[in-house]
Amino acid sequence: MTAPFIFDPLQYLDPDGVVVSEPLPEWANDVATLIRLYRTMVETRAFDAKAIALQRTGQLGTYASSLGQEAIGVAMASAMTTDDVLLPTYREYGAQFWRGTTMAEILLYWGGDERGSDYAGPRRDFPISVPIATHACHAVGVAYAMKLRQQLQVAVCFVGDGATSKGDFYEAINAAGVWQLPVVFVVTNNQWAISVPISKQTAAETLSQKAVAAGIAGRRVDGNDCIAMKQAAIDAIDNARNGQGPTLVEAMTYRMSDHTTADDASRYRSAEEVDAHRLLDPIERLRRYMESRGLWVDAEERELRVETAKRVEQQVKVYLDTPLPAPQAMFDHLYATLPRALDSQRQAVIEDE
Amino acid sequence: MSEVTLVEAVNMALARAMSVDEDVVVLGEDVGVNGGVFRATAGLQERFGEARVIDTPLAENLIAGTAVGMAAHGLKPIAEIQFMGFIYPALDQLLSHASRLRTRTRGRLTCPMVLRAPFGGGIHAPEHHSESTEALFAHIPGLRVVIPSSPARAYGLLLASIRDPDPVVFLEPKRIYRMVKQDVADDGRALPLDVCFVLRSGADVTLVTWGAMIHETIQAADALSSAGISAEVIDIATIKPLDIETILESVEKTGRCVIVHEAARSGGWGAEISAQLMERGLLSLLAPVQRVTGYDTVMPLFRLEDRYMPSVDRIVQAVHATLEFE
Numbered sequence: 001m002t003a004p005f006i007f008d009p010l011q012y013l014d015p016d017g018v019v020v021s022e023p024l025p026e027w028a029n030d031v032a033t034l035i036r037l038y039r040t041m042v043e044t045r046a047f048d049a050k051a052i053a054l055q056r057t058g059q060l061g062t063y064a065s066s067l068g069q070e071a072i073g074v075a076m077a078s079a080m081t082t083d084d085v086l087l088p089t090y091r092e093y094g095a096q097f098w099r100g101t102t103m104a105e106i107l108l109y110w111g112g113d114e115r116g117s118d119y120a121g122p123r124r125d126f127p128i129s130v131p132i133a134t135h136a137c138h139a140v141g142v143a144y145a146m147k148l149r150q151q152l153q154v155a156v157c158f159v160g161d162g163a164t165s166k167g168d169f170y171e172a173i174n175a176a177g178v179w180q181l182p183v184v185f186v187v188t189n190n191q192w193a194i195s196v197p198i199s200k201q202t203a204a205e206t207l208s209q210k211a212v213a214a215g216i217a218g219r220r221v222d223g224n225d226c227i228a229m230k231q232a233a234i235d236a237i238d239n240a241r242n243g244q245g246p247t248l249v250e251a252m253t254y255r256m257s258d259h260t261t262a263d264d265a266s267r268y269r270s271a272e273e274v275d276a277h278r279l280l281d282p283i284e285r286l287r288r289y290m291e292s293r294g295l296w297v298d299a300e301e302r303e304l305r306v307e308t309a310k311r312v313e314q315q316v317k318v319y320l321d322t323p324l325p326a327p328q329a330m331f332d333h334l335y336a337t338l339p340r341a342l343d344s345q346r347q348a349v350i351e352d353e
Numbered sequence: 354m355s356e357v358t359l360v361e362a363v364n365m366a367l368a369r370a371m372s373v374d375e376d377v378v379v380l381g382e383d384v385g386v387n388g389g390v391f392r393a394t395a396g397l398q399e400r401f402g403e404a405r406v407i408d409t410p411l412a413e414n415l416i417a418g419t420a421v422g423m424a425a426h427g428l429k430p431i432a433e434i435q436f437m438g439f440i441y442p443a444l445d446q447l448l449s450h451a452s453r454l455r456t457r458t459r460g461r462l463t464c465p466m467v468l469r470a471p472f473g474g475g476i477h478a479p480e481h482h483s484e485s486t487e488a489l490f491a492h493i494p495g496l497r498v499v500i501p502s503s504p505a506r507a508y509g510l511l512l513a514s515i516r517d518p519d520p521v522v523f524l525e526p527k528r529i530y531r532m533v534k535q536d537v538a539d540d541g542r543a544l545p546l547d548v549c550f551v552l553r554s555g556a557d558v559t560l561v562t563w564g565a566m567i568h569e570t571i572q573a574a575d576a577l578s579s580a581g582i583s584a585e586v587i588d589i590a591t592i593k594p595l596d597i598e599t600i601l602e603s604v605e606k607t608g609r610c611v612i613v614h615e616a617a618r619s620g621g622w623g624a625e626i627s628a629q630l631m632e633r634g635l636l637s638l639l640a641p642v643q644r645v646t647g648y649d650t651v652m653p654l655f656r657l658e659d660r661y662m663p664s665v666d667r668i669v670q671a672v673h674a675t676l677e678f679e
């Protein structure tokens with residue numbers, strides 16, 4: 001196929017929650033859907049603030065915040081089925097929470113415990129991939145397996161803008177195109193790869209145009225517009241499921257936080273720049289829209305905040321109450337059966353009190 | 354029972370695995386229509402179809418990463434890297450993902466994949482086609498590294514590697530791909546992983562090796578035998594995890610050990626074997642462990658490669674050094 005070289009971002013709501021493109025998608029008439037999207041974004045943000053507080057008080061390791069980009073993960077996951085497979089990078093908690101990974105699991109992960117990646121809910125989802133873009137190739141393999149078995153499932157892989165500079169990313173979108181796989185690549189373009197702005201990452205005007213080189217569909221979306229994001233997700237995922245091949249979705253957003261709790265973004269970007277993006281907030285935007293339509297009132301907002309705080313606290317308690325793993329746990333999942341050559345080392349770690 | 358070469362035995366094992374298990378797929382560069390540059394996958398695509406015998410784009414990292422994704426989602430991929438010289442882009446996937454997926458998800462996701470690659474020198478190949486860097490892979494926790502040295506062991510160990518629930522790097526010594534033929538029954542019988550094969554028993558010295566160097570080592574054992582020296586020859590086959598017990602038992606009997614490998618000396622797998630003998634077998638040793646290896650140089654282009662590779666003479670001399678040690 002020949003993809004067009006035009007990538008005007010898909011947008012339905014402006015930053016004030018005013019509809020700028022009529023009509024809204026049919027599904028957006030369903031109030032329960034909008035509220036669930038909103039609720040998951042609010043929970044993701046509340047979790048995020050709590051995780052940072054835990055790190056600052058020495059109760060969590062280094063943590064990567066998803067502040068300001070909640071709409072992308074939540075909306076993408078909302079268009080997936082349970083049997084689809086998510087391949088996340090760090091910062092996609094919204095997608096993970098929607099799919100049933102728990103806050104306690106994410107805290108365990110950043111709290112230095114492998115059990116945090118043993119998701120009780122989405123058993124086939126991949127754990128968070130820290131090495132940049134490497135999991136884009138895994139998405140190709142997962143999607144290949146789905147297609148081979150005619151499973152009508154879709155793999156959804158998240159990467160950041162920095163990842164598009166890596167060979168892994170190009171190798172993956174290229175192969176996905178060759179094999180016409182049921183996979184969606186979501187580039188969360190938050191404009192910063194730690195301290196490197198997108199202008200130093202690439203001379204390409206957009207990241208979605210990289211789809212053209214791979215011969216796959218590309219689409220640019222206002223990633224802070226939850227309605228546009230969900231519609232783009234539906235289109236890309238439906239196409240993948242229906243045998244129409246892969247899509248590269250570039251979701252425009254902004255990293256409102258430091259890269260991680262170990263970073264200080266004020267060293268490389270101005271407060272003015274960050275403040276300007278505050279006005280584009282995805283949660284505010286959807287709430288203003290819902291309020292303007294009379295779908296959401298103050299009392300509901302207050303109730304949601306209380307419930308959310310309670311849920312986060314309960315999950316923090318699960319995390320903090322989780323006892324340390326036994327030291328030999330480091331051996332117990334290394335292979336299906338521990339080779340004899342490792343018996344003495346396993347014994348040594350047990351005895352080394 | 355048919356007489357086959359090592360590479361034909363690889364082909365036979367691949368066909369057998371694909372015919373009994375629909376989840377087995379083969380992927381790599383030129384593995385499909387072309388049947389592989391060494392013919393290891395010849396005829397597989399005709400028999401099992403394009404969907405299961407997959408010509409990939411030319412990207413080794415992709416090949417390994419795709420295999421990780423396939424394996425984690427329930428297939429049993431056998432990925433081919435055309436030559437070990439081009440395996441290094443795949444190293445990231447092996448080190449960062451294949452080897453640790455089971456650990457990091459506490460067994461929720463696993464990685465039953467095989468990554469095959471021909472390796473080693475001695476065939477007058479172009480630059481980057483002759484190195485032996487098995488120790489790089491053997492250093493990685495969570496991987497298995499398996500190296501066959503005969504057609505029968507290629508067949509049985511490859512089947513075992515495919516059936517293994519964890520990732521295996523299966524390195525094929527290409528110098529001996531067609532050196533000898535051997536009767537191998539295509540009976541689907543695997544050989545055990547994680548154990549050494551004692552190829553010849555002896556009383557005076559233990560020769561430990563793997564891959565193509567089996568041949569020089571056996572020749573050295575023959576030469577020593579004519580001189581009245583009885584050498585035990587061990588093919589370690591699965592270099593990681595290492596079956597040190599078999600080597601220790603042998604050294605307890607012989608008191609001397611010479612390790613032979615093509616790879617560069619420092620940090621080669623011989624160093625690990627030697628260290629473990631020191632830790633656990635010192636009192637059995639009558640002489641220091643000797644290593645006969647490639648040099649710590651860049652593998653020379655082929656006008657000098659014979660001078661780089663361990664020779665029968667160098668092995669025999671090393672054995673004499675252990676015998677004459679006082």
